[in-house]
Amino acid sequence: MASFSEIVEIIQGEQRGLNVPDQQVHQLFYDTRLIANGKGGLFFAFSGLKEDGHRFIQKAFGKGVNQWVISDPEWAQWLENKGSQNWVLVKDVLQAFQTVACQHRSQFSLPVVAITGSNGKTIVKEWLSQLLGSDFFICKSPKSFNSQIGVGLSLWNLSPGHTLGIFEAGISHAGEMKNLRRMILPDYGILTSLGPAHEEGFASIEEKLIEKISLFSGASVLILSESLFFRFKDIIVGQLPKIKIQTWKWQQAGTEFIHHFNGMQNKFELPFSDVASLENIGNSISTSILLNVSIPDIQNRLHLLSLPEMRLSLKEGINNNILIDDSYTNDLAGLEAALQFATLQRKAGQDLVLIISDLQESLLTNDDLNDRISTLSSNFNVSKIVTIGQQFSDVKKLKISFHRNFKSTIDLVQSNIIIDLRESILLIKGARIFGLETLVKAWQKKVHGTRLEINLDAMVNNLNFYKSQLPQGTGIMAMVKALGYGSGGEEIARILEFHHVDYLAVAYADEGVKLRESGIMLPIMVMNPMPESLQSIFDHNLEPEIYGFRILNAWIEILKYHETKNWPSIHIKIETGMHRLGFFVEELPALCVILQKNLQLKVATVFSHLAGADDDHLNDYSLQQIETFEQACLILKEKLNQNFRKHILNSAGILRFPQANYDLVRLGIGLYGIEVNSWFQNQLQPVSTFKTTISQIKKLKAGQTVGYGRQGKLLKDSEIATIAIGYADGFKRDFSKGAANVKVKDQWVPVVGNVCMDMTMIDVTGINAEEGDEVIIFDDAESLMKISRAAETIPYEILTGIGHRVKRIFFRG
Numbered sequence: 001m002a003s004f005s006e007i008v009e010i011i012q013g014e015q016r017g018l019n020v021p022d023q024q025v026h027q028l029f030y031d032t033r034l035i036a037n038g039k040g041g042l043f044f045a046f047s048g049l050k051e052d053g054h055r056f057i058q059k060a061f062g063k064g065v066n067q068w069v070i071s072d073p074e075w076a077q078w079l080e081n082k083g084s085q086n087w088v089l090v091k092d093v094l095q096a097f098q099t100v101a102c103q104h105r106s107q108f109s110l111p112v113v114a115i116t117g118s119n120g121k122t123i124v125k126e127w128l129s130q131l132l133g134s135d136f137f138i139c140k141s142p143k144s145f146n147s148q149i150g151v152g153l154s155l156w157n158l159s160p161g162h163t164l165g166i167f168e169a170g171i172s173h174a175g176e177m178k179n180l181r182r183m184i185l186p187d188y189g190i191l192t193s194l195g196p197a198h199e200e201g202f203a204s205i206e207e208k209l210i211e212k213i214s215l216f217s218g219a220s221v222l223i224l225s226e227s228l229f230f231r232f233k234d235i236i237v238g239q240l241p242k243i244k245i246q247t248w249k250w251q252q253a254g255t256e257f258i259h260h261f262n263g264m265q266n267k268f269e270l271p272f273s274d275v276a277s278l279e280n281i282g283n284s285i286s287t288s289i290l291l292n293v294s295i296p297d298i299q300n301r302l303h304l305l306s307l308p309e310m311r312l313s314l315k316e317g318i319n320n321n322i323l324i325d326d327s328y329t330n331d332l333a334g335l336e337a338a339l340q341f342a343t344l345q346r347k348a349g350q351d352l353v354l355i356i357s358d359l360q361e362s363l364l365t366n367d368d369l370n371d372r373i374s375t376l377s378s379n380f381n382v383s384k385i386v387t388i389g390q391q392f393s394d395v396k397k398l399k400i401s402f403h404r405n406f407k408s409t410i411d412l413v414q415s416n417i418i419i420d421l422r423e424s425i426l427l428i429k430g431a432r433i434f435g436l437e438t439l440v441k442a443w444q445k446k447v448h449g450t451r452l453e454i455n456l457d458a459m460v461n462n463l464n465f466y467k468s469q470l471p472q473g474t475g476i477m478a479m480v481k482a483l484g485y486g487s488g489g490e491e492i493a494r495i496l497e498f499h500h501v502d503y504l505a506v507a508y509a510d511e512g513v514k515l516r517e518s519g520i521m522l523p524i525m526v527m528n529p530m531p532e533s534l535q536s537i538f539d540h541n542l543e544p545e546i547y548g549f550r551i552l553n554a555w556i557e558i559l560k561y562h563e564t565k566n567w568p569s570i571h572i573k574i575e576t577g578m579h580r581l582g583f584f585v586e587e588l589p590a591l592c593v594i595l596q597k598n599l600q601l602k603v604a605t606v607f608s609h610l611a612g613a614d615d616d617h618l619n620d621y622s623l624q625q626i627e628t629f630e631q632a633c634l635i636l637k638e639k640l641n642q643n644f645r646k647h648i649l650n651s652a653g654i655l656r657f658p659q660a661n662y663d664l665v666r667l668g669i670g671l672y673g674i675e676v677n678s679w680f681q682n683q684l685q686p687v688s689t690f691k692t693t694i695s696q697i698k699k700l701k702a703g704q705t706v707g708y709g710r711q712g713k714l715l716k717d718s719e720i721a722t723i724a725i726g727y728a729d730g731f732k733r734d735f736s737k738g739a740a741n742v743k744v745k746d747q748w749v750p751v752v753g754n755v756c757m758d759m760t761m762i763d764v765t766g767i768n769a770e771e772g773d774e775v776i777i778f779d780d781a782e783s784l785m786k787i788s789r790a791a792e793t794i795p796y797e798i799l800t801g802i803g804h805r806v807k808r809i810f811f812r813g
Helices: 002-012 051-064 071-084 093-106 120-133 151-157 177-184 205-216 226-231 233-239 277-288 295-302 332-345 366-379 411-412 435-444 457-470 482-484 489-497 508-516 531-539 549-560 586-597 618-639 651-656 678-683 781-790 793-799
Strands: 015-018 026-027 041-046 067-070 086-089 112-116 137-142 166-168 188-191 220-223 244-253 256-261 266-270 314-315 322-326 351-359 384-388 403-406 425-428 448-455 474-477 503-506 525-526 543-546 571-572 603-605 645-647 666-667 687-699 716-723 739-744 749-754 762-765 772-778 806-812
Touching: 002 067, 002 086, 002 093, 015 051, 015 571, 026 322, 026 448, 026 603, 041 093, 051 067, 051 508, 051 531, 051 543, 067 093, 071 086, 071 256, 071 543, 093 177, 093 425, 112 120, 112 177, 112 205, 112 277, 120 137, 120 295, 120 457, 137 266, 137 332, 137 678, 151 166, 151 177, 177 205, 188 277, 188 806, 205 233, 220 226, 220 277, 226 233, 226 244, 244 277, 256 277, 256 332, 277 295, 277 411, 314 384, 322 435, 332 351, 332 366, 332 425, 351 366, 384 411, 384 435, 403 411, 425 435, 435 666, 448 457, 457 474, 457 666, 489 508, 489 781, 508 531, 531 543, 531 549, 549 586, 586 618, 603 618, 603 666, 651 666, 772 781
Parallel strands: 026 041, 041 067, 067 086, 112 166, 112 188, 137 166, 188 220, 220 244, 322 425, 351 384, 351 425, 384 403, 448 806, 474 503, 474 666, 503 525, 525 543, 543 571, 571 603, 603 645
Antiparallel strands: 015 086, 244 256, 256 266, 314 322, 314 806, 448 687, 687 716, 687 772, 716 762, 739 749, 739 772, 749 762
């Protein structure tokens, strides 16, 4: 760590204000939403295409930050006027931040592994860390911190006790990798893959490869698969002439993984068999061998690997608690990332409880470890701490009023402490050896076993893809109606607010009220307000869509009863051809008269809706609608002395009609990984996985029947599994009698007989299925589209039809 004055010298700012005693910088801040306690932190006011960090200085100031790196002289004056502030003015805040990271990295001579590629970076980093086991004290990127900012934050975690660094590097445009290489300075490099991800930022895949491998220009060794090497041999050898290239290959023989590397052939038993995992583990094993981990140790540790589905996830707990399950990682960097995630989910006034086991891989003394946990707990305003093991057994050392220690997880489960933990966020984190999944299972709310898993990181990826397609100045209104397309309105809204969408939109007032009650502060448009809901809309600062004179007059009546002049804005809907809701163009003069007489009515946006944005055959009609909309906006602009924003495009239209992006676009199904323009589908990631389990398997004879009405007639001896899902969960009766398939053991199998209310039968003959096995209903865009076609419907209906009793599990990574 460095003091503020030392950092000022490092970055050589143009001006500086040193108005408080010099102090050590313990944290680097750039996002006010992740600041729980600003004391001891340094705020970098990054300025990008979409956001200017200087806009958040006042909010950071309110959270206790008093040290700053800025690039706007006006804010330098603002800080100077506040007094008791240390600040430095620079030309480029990002460059200053990376210079600080470079300086911090230069203090350590430990070996460093850098990982890049189109896919697999995070899982290779995690698996490699686990395979290296207790041979090293590792500093690694938290989660997928691999960006221009994320790499610097990862490097800031380096401390004198570390003996190895493992860092990811991700890019999306040419010219970005040189900054990451300058910060990381790797000794070993791993290239995981090369595919279409972020392809839009490069002229060709060859250009992307050259950019990626420039990360390794100063390294001594590059590790990659033999197939990837020979695919791009000339480029790799030409760009990295002085680096030793170490390739590996693999064969699969039954359950054995035969790994060829460095002249050796070794056989490993693996807990998985899919190709992507085999590629990732090949890189991890090869690097472990280079770092002198023995083959027997690698084999022993392979059985303990955390599989990809074991991710930081959000679950509903008993006593109205929310559980954040991070029960498979036990490093300090990961703890900080988990606390940031918990801060994002935390509502005003809600306690944050940290439940943590001994961190067995830490080489810090118990006193130092207690100090680090105390500092992190203070920074994130942790309310209570529950510890398991010996490292934190002295309850006085953690300096927090509520601290309970237990010798084992079983002791904790059997205690009555859960009685004292109500309506809180419980972050559960620790070493696998402590079996904290037992605690999660005990404290998780017992609901229907069928579940919908929502990948928040995938949703952020999709959001960022659409952002990248929009011109500067065009904002995003995110659709979270119908419980966020069935995924869960509050949780989805919170992640969208975190990533700076401009607006949220719901269908009905009660959806907006629920978001307000959960602490969502973004502007929220209500798309189908009823007259009886307008008072509630006003009370909760929601913004109604005004689509006709009846609802307009009702809204005016509501406003008459309120003296405040801070009335919620309204949104004018124009009828351009959807023929659902909205004012016809010929009605606009009369509308303008009313708006001119009622100056308290503030028009936030004027909008319409395309009837066929997803259909090439309706392009002419869509263009006609756009033309009508522009005429309407001209009339309103001429008659009203107000500035309003315009929007007409939904997800389907964003990429197909870029000339009509205007000031806002409405992003809905695209957020959830479905893009009607098939050539862009590979840019999106699947967000939702709908799954259940096998309750029972029966061996039946040919001629027997299955289910109600004896509709499932068996033509041969069969194994029939009953799965815990039915039409009450959203698994439609249309899927009966083989109309739909589900996936068991990576094989698609048909529905047999009629779908019941709570159960469905499937044919698992010949695939060695067992009771308790997982069953996938859909897990990507293709399978969601396939099951939608089986019901002769669209993905919207499938997603929004998933029953409320189906538990939603949110996760990152």
